[in-house]
Amino acid sequence: MSFPRWKTLGQAGGKALLYMAIGGGVVAGAVGMLCFYHAIKGAPLGKVMPTALTSPLFGAMMGLIFGGEPLTPKSLIEIALTVGGIIVLTI
Secondary structure, eight states, X not given: OOGGGGGGGGGGXXXXXXXXXXXXXXXXXXXXXXXXXXXXXXXXXXXXXXXXXXXXXXXXXHHHHTSOOOOOHHHXXXXXXXXXXXXXXXX
């Protein structure tokens, strides 16, 4: 979604780019990993891992909703297989 705006990224200035790199990469990544390891520590691994591995599903859904990706039979099959795999792993 932001690709057309990348041309103006240089106009943001060094301080804004530094904040984006630290906030978007370091802080968000560290918080995500802390949440993941806390979930592994506090819940059964068989429940945590299927949930943790749903990121491709959410990526596909965001592509459909926000990115204007077409909903093709292939993407429907892929989404159904991902959801089916999560259900099988959690049962």
